[in-house]
Amino acid sequence: MSDYNEPPSAFALHLGYDLVEWREGYARYEMPIIEAIANRQGLPHGGVHATLLDSAMGLSGCWTGDPDRRVMALTLSLNVQYIGRPAGTRLICEGRKTGGGRSTFFAEGVLTDDTGLLLAKGTGVFRYR
Structure with a gap:
């Protein structure tokens, strides 16, 4: 578990997803499956999958270990x-930083549900701000 927690963004609060674990090279978000995130078929919208993957992967590269030194990143490719x-x-989404350098980093993510069923995978390239 992380020693500190990033405050949720307004977007995360609106959609209802929570950061539950964050450490060097890793971030995990969870979100209840509710009607408000459903598509026409009654399933979580694909945009929710993409949002969770983007959020977890992006945050995985921003850990500093110091709550007073925040690092931000922008998504270049998802x-x-x-x-x-x-x-x-x-929904449970885990993002892992897989490499990078001083200005950009790479990450991969996996989205499952609470039964362990694999729902989506993702990769991303992020630039430090």
């Missing part, structure tokens, strides 16, 4: 592969 439909009641 790739999402939609794989399955949820069977559970929560």
Whole structure:
């Protein structure tokens, strides 16, 4: 578990996803599956999948270990592969920094539900601000 927690953005508060773990090279968000995030088929909208992957992967490269020294990043590229439909009641997204340098970093993410079912995978390139 992280020693400190990033305050949620207005967008995260609006959609209802929470940062539950954050450490060097890793971030995890969780979100309840509710009607408000459903598409016409009653499934979580693909934009929710992309949002969670983008958020977890982007934050995975911003850990400093110091709550007074915040690092920000911008998404340069986001790739999402939609794989399955949820069977559970929560979405769980884990992002991991996989490499990079001084100005950019690379990350990968996995989105599952609380039953362990794989829903989506993603990769991204991020630039430090």
